[in-house]
Amino acid sequence: DAGVIQSPRHEVTEMGQEVTLRCKPISGHDYLFWYRQTMMRGLELLIYFNNNVPIDDSGMPEDRFSAKMPNASFSTLKIQPSEPRDSAVYFCASTPTVRDRGIAEAFFGQGTRLTVV
């Protein structure tokens, strides 16, 4: 497996534009997470899905952010309209189900570095 694949790797956009980030999880993983990382706040969980269903979106900063997972192999995170304070690295990660004390490693994509000017 090629691992978690995110696209684009870098995105520069103007304030007010719509931005769509994409993620392909590892096949067979039934959990998918979207994180945002900044120097000030570290790695923040935005939303996560289990079997394509959003479980917890309490980390989504505001209504400008939305995420979908139409099938087991694809998810999107959309920001519309984008603002300069949205500039960050956005990571997608996938894991299999955690069972007891079993190791369920979170595999991260390489991230999308978003700059909103």
Place this chain on the structure above:
Amino acid sequence: RKEVEQDPGPFNVPEGATVAFNCTYSNSASQSFFWYRQDCRKEPKLLMSVYSSGNEDGRFTAQLNRASQYISLLIRDSKLSDSATYLCVVIHNTGNQFYFGTGTSLTVIP
């Protein structure tokens, strides 16, 4: 209160030194614990799990103190290649959410 709190550092240590990081967590129902490593401009990757009895992997030792709700990572004989950000992670027993600390930055100096 944050789920997981870490001292952000930075820790600057000479090669060969021993360095320790601590991390506290707020939810006593936390079930699983890990240390991840993140290199500059890269994604986080699993370094090691943390077991109740403590565990060692070469120069790295992880420990868990459930009573005080903290986990630790000890690195012995630091190498230049250990320079990175170390993130502690907890998972609750009520779900599969990975809660990450903000990370502790380590620089090993020649």
